[in-house]
Amino acid sequence: MERLEGIWQEALTLMEEEFADQQISYKTWIKSITPLTMTEESISLKVPTPINKTMICERYMDLIKNSVFYITGKDYQIDVIVDGDKDLKPLILPDFDKEERKDMGGYPLNPQYTFENYIIGQSNQFAQAAALAVAEAPSILYNPFFIYGGSGLGKTHLMNAIGNRVLETYPEKKVVYVSSEQFVNELINSIRQQRNEEFRSKYRTIDVLIVDDIQFIAGKTSSEEEFFHTFNSLFLANKQIVISSDRPPKELHTLEERLRTRFESGLLVDIQPPDFETRAAILKQKAEQFNLDIDYDLITYIASNINSNVRELEGTIKKITALTGFSKRPVTLEIVENALADFNVVNAGIITPSTIITLVEKHFNLKENSLVSSKRSKDVAFARHIAMYIMRELTEMSTPKIGQELGGRDHSTVLNGINKVEEAINTDSSIKNLVNDIIKNIRNR
């Protein structure tokens, strides 16, 4: 047994390297394995759920076998056994007629939004891997699952992809996708029509509840109250809850504390604006989707002019398609510039964190890299706070990402810095002018 444990530890190290940035998948499928027994020919491994077994057998068997072979020089047979003691099987309701789903309310899922056509890059791979894990094993892995990020970065796409995949894999499950605005409207109508009970029973018999843009519920007391009860009853019944928001729960300032705590109790993932390669890949995919014949040079030209929002990338492709008259006319630079003009971005240049850092340092006459250093002198700390504030204003970066850019500071330090600058701007007009000047310089650089 000791030998097996040693082999397994080494195998884990090898396998972890293979997963590189996909730590969620590694933890979910590989780290959860317990080595059980070993004979001359075979090794048995224990996994927590039947879904883990399926995933191991279908996706990761070669990886495991190869890693064990690399360490032992022997081709062991690998047996996978589900841990019989834990009843972690997903709750499956009795037969559920697909037609009935139409009566479940909520928006219909968008069949165009799938995992297959979701382009993965550095900015979203963590969110995508976690979303896929949730879709493959609802109620088992990450509950609630909370996705946050700026507008147009693909949250709705991922949420729908989860719903579509759940229905594909578990057609008997009741999946409801709803925006928080729709939830609020339905609640108000049900109160008006004295149909509260109907509303409650509808929302409390769902297997997977997907709520988009939860920020709109924050501050609406009776809706929060109702949502809190819906959340609790689903959660206690081991049903999957997926939530999206434009910011992390901590920054939903008007949200009741108890809801915030509930949201934070599951897995929080963020989606960042896509990097250049991802933008180019998304544009390429969208161009194919619209049958657009466009050179890769022009794709990269668009990718370097639109730097934050996937919706705008998509809009540019749609505009180009319209400008070419839906004909097979080749796309020219002129057409592209024309399309980009709509988004007011031609030659606007990209505002990167390092541009902001450099210009703030120059403005305060600080040495290069002062803001990312560990220096905490008053003037450096003040300039750093200004940089945090400006990053929040001019980019779509989340506070953890801003912290990362500024020398690995944590989310609460960034939030604190931004709050200080906000306060100063509101009380001191010279600081307001100073910040505005720096922003102007960054924009006109």
Ligand SMILES: Nc1ncnc2c1ncn2[C@@H]1O[C@H](COP(=O)(O)OP(=O)(O)OP(=O)(O)O)[C@@H](O)[C@H]1O
């Ligand atoms: N990684 C991606 N791959 C392919 N398409 C994407 C990707 N990310 C976003 N999109 C597309 O960009 C458009 C906008 O995305 P989506 O509506 O999901 O954004 P969102 O984050 O929900 O925005 P909002 O907060 O404004 O509702 C959609 O058409 C979506 O398909």
